[in-house]
Amino acid sequence: MMSMSSGINSIDALAYSSWNSVPGTAVTLTYQFLQSPPRDATSDDAKGFQAMSFAQQQATRAALNAWANVANVSFVEVTSGGQLRFGTNDQSADNSSGYAYLPEPGVAAVDLYLNNRGYYNSVFTAGTFGPAVLLHEIGHTLGLKHPGNYDSAGSSVDGPFLPTATDNTDYSVMSYRYSSAFNNRYDTTPMLYDIQAIQYLYGANMSYHTGDDVYSFGSSQAPVCIWDAGGNNTFDFSACFGATQIDLHAGAFSGTGNGLANVSIAYNVTIRTVVTGAGGSTVTLNDAGNVMKGGSGADVVRVGAGDDIINTGDGIDTVVFSGFYGNYAIVRTVDQVRVTGQGTDLLSGVEVLQFADKRVNVSDLLLAGQGGPSNGNDIFTAMPGNEFIDGGLGLDTLVYSSARGASQIRASGKGYTVTDASGSVDVLTGVERVLFSDGAVALDIDGASGQIYRLYQGALNRAPDSAGQGYWTWAMDRGLALVSAAASFAGSPEFINRYGALDDTQYVTLLYNNVLHRAPDDAGLAWHVGVLHTGLSRAAELLNFSESPEFQASVAALVGNGIEYTPYG
Template sequence: MAPTNTSLQDYVDYLKTGYWQWSQGRDYKLPDLDVAIDLRGLEDNPAQLAAARLAMQQWSAVVPVTFREVTDGAEIIFENIAPGAFFTQASKLLNIGQTFWGGNFQPGGYGFQAFLHEIGHALGLGHGGPYNTGGYYWTDAIFTKDVWPYSVMSYFSGEDAGFGSSAYATSPMGADIAAILQKYLPRGTVVAMNTGDDIYGFGGREGFRFGPDGLASNAGFAIHDTGGHDVLDLSGSLYGCRIDVRPGAFSSVNARGYNIYIYPGADPSPIEEVRGSNSDDRITGSAGANTLLGHGGDDVLRGEAGGDRLDGGAGLDQASYETSATGVEIDLRGGTATGGDAAGDVLSGIEIVVGSRHADRLTGNDERNALHGGDGDDTLIDGGGNDRLVGGAGRDRIEGGAGNDSIDAGAGDDTLAGGAEHDAISGGDGADTIDGGDGSDVLDGGAGADTLRGGAGIDTASYATAPTGVAVDLSAGRGTTGHAAGDRLEGIERILGSVHNDTLTGDAGANALTGDNGNDALCGNAGADTLVGGGHGDRFIYAAAGDSTVAAAGRDTIVDFWSGEGDRIDLRLIDADGNAANGDTAFILGTGGFTGAGAEIRVVQTATLRVFLVQADIDGNRIPDFAILVSIVQDLGAGEFLL
């Protein structure tokens, strides 16, 4: 029978009484939590004696139990006379063999955990399921929570249930604490535990102390702390840590899974300060005022409610307000924060900010920032540097600044502005207004009727992500098909089409039109245009002789002409003899010099391999009237022209 995912309280109830009812038909408990113990049976083994004392100390650190050493009338009698580990109710004998787990009883090993386990039996806790002396998680456990991260009374490591690489417990765990408190104290009793200024982790007291390697790195413990300024220090860890100090939360540290538990006691903010490792950490604070120190690595800090201090340290660090119930306002220039979970926060060493699902205002600083607004109508302001600004859903207002910025507004009708340098701006879905500002910018309006203003510089309207072909005409300043439908374009010099069939038309200036894949139609109009068809069969259309002049200043360049894919140069709209009154005259393609007959085209090899000059004599004076520079993949012959 597979374990059942029931509530933690169901599991606690089984530890309290369920196991005893299954195994012996009656409950077992001591009269109270003032417990008389006899340690004389371990005096011949100093390591076991020290382990027993520390194990009792660890129980007393998380529940209000007192252990008194006596020589007569003991309620727990420690011995090591038999192999194995067990507690016998009738004789009060708690036995752990001297060679149990290789005779190693240091914290962080199974030998020490066995002392915690057997003391739990002596205090009245059973196993977490109907098993004894052995078992297999998937057949013997009845609760999914019946694993070491929840209880030292379990037989099963967290790995059995997918909790990652398990640690050995160095204290009773969360379900053990709850079971003892409920078994011995009236419901609702407020318990004060560890009310001083305590350190857990690296630099902490024994039993709650980590080391960088060996058994000391393999510890797992629960923290039940109700007062003082308390620190969880993972600064010595060699691995990135996932730390969460909210009551009832687990942390996974030192390359172990779910090995620190914050018991939900009387203090809603049991840990006031967290020190991360020099690797990539994710640190979540509690409802109180926390200090979260990321140290080295690329860290994610989430302070939750309360006036928190978030210090990312070295690396590329993030302050996250994703769970804030209301919008936040963050200004990295001064490290100030207001609104929602950010109220009272002070930020330093933070390069990335993630806003809430509400209306946020996020401002960067001179460093390289990433600002993510999330849902809501957000305002994102670049403080300088090469930044990434992401609006998310909602009607966002995003302002770039100095530096080469990447702006992605997401869904919604957004207002976006680049800054002084070369920006990449994407509007996403919705009717967006995009102003590139100074610099050579790339503007992608996405779906919706967008307004794209290039501003100063050589600016590009990009439709590279469009799901269907587009039609864009810079001379009219309009888009009419697909993602371009309804778009208005101003100050745009370049167009990047989709991977589908596009129609791209330039204006009187020098344009660059790139069709990308698809069967595209490119018409540069006047000016020295650069035309790139991309893959598949493209048409390069010329409507007048003035569209590409003999002089280089107004001459077009076709960059990737490939006849094998169906590329064609289309001259059918040009009146070949220059006299529209006498009807249409077609060009004639020749191989030698002009004959003076007019309406002639010739292809001339330039000094560069596979670069040809296409020239046309319209009026018959043997002088070219227009010319196109063509870079080809295959030879350029009569079949490559539409005349």
């Protein structure tokens, strides 16, 4: 009957023995209500013995069901010969609420005794001490020990034990310790580690709550751990009148108020929908794709990796994303905001978006298709149909899901048009970059992208390769000075291998040939060599040529419809 170690502390601190020799094997146990002490009872067992009252028997059946709900343990009531035997006795000398024996090799039956001198063992309202005593003691009869180094009659065993931080009744009904947020409400189910351990011993009950279940909680909720075998399940905290902390991850805790951790989710359980109340909630979503329905409070919602639908309701509500702002595509319409980056999240009723590096007011985001300009670095997602998008100031990017070859980009007036295969036309103003599924086009020919293009021509006498254009543009977007980029070009292995070591006259002559495609005139050559002799760097001299009005005009036709590049990073 002894169980094998799992190697997991939260299991091994509880799972001591089993009615089976192989962990994870289902079991059916018989039980009986004793009418007199059994023949093998000790003197302590027999002291003041009384049969359980009707109320105690009903509460015992309910506690057995609570364990059967979570594990493959079935119970059959018999009048004699039960493997689990229940009674009461006088434990006033030990001031104990009850005790039970654990299954051991060669033992056909184990006994459980409630203290019949304790008034609490006659009151079985959910959340009071009496039901928790029965859950605890029945846990012993199934093979669970105490998770801490303390003693009780009939269950004195060695470790391992839980660390102090988790040795409390939030984690296990088998614990003698209460959490720091204990509010005189007692466990109503086997708790997080209890369920994990009992399922290790006997397997999980995969037929319990397989439908779409709604779990409702109020502010005075007694501690509970939710085991649910399937379905699209909902946590409803709308009856809570204060602030709540909600976490939808399996193995996580939620609180109905006052810093409580009184609602937990068993491992391997998925909760998909959450409803909050009026007191303001902090909600952490899981990665399964959640639906949130907010109340009138100010909610803070942390998204996971799934595709979430979040309606925060009234109040000043914030949705928190773990990544940097630039890693997300954001589209705002009249009714909602769509954020793509941690899955695709559809938001309504949300006032603030919080990223790892910045905070964004939803009211400052552009409405898709309206094109009201902003001063930030905006990311737009192209929508079906004809759109007008004005990025305003900043470095603005338009993202298409299609491949580059599906769209044609043309300069038009002060901006550009993007025409797709269906004939839809997007008009862009103040947009610097366009991203496709397989490439990108830079439209800032008067900005960093155009400067890098002209550096390639001036220093290396060639058009940039796509990856190189992408890298140097990326570097300048992040603060690299143009003169530093020019120095890197002039000192590059490609430059040196192509031209060798040049004196100032040869260097200036090269720039005339590469940039202006002509030999230098005598006066021009003398002037440029002279400024180098006065201390001007060769990088700065390169920029005098590559950024000259004459050269910009000569390459305008080559870059007028944008510059192809491969995004870096």
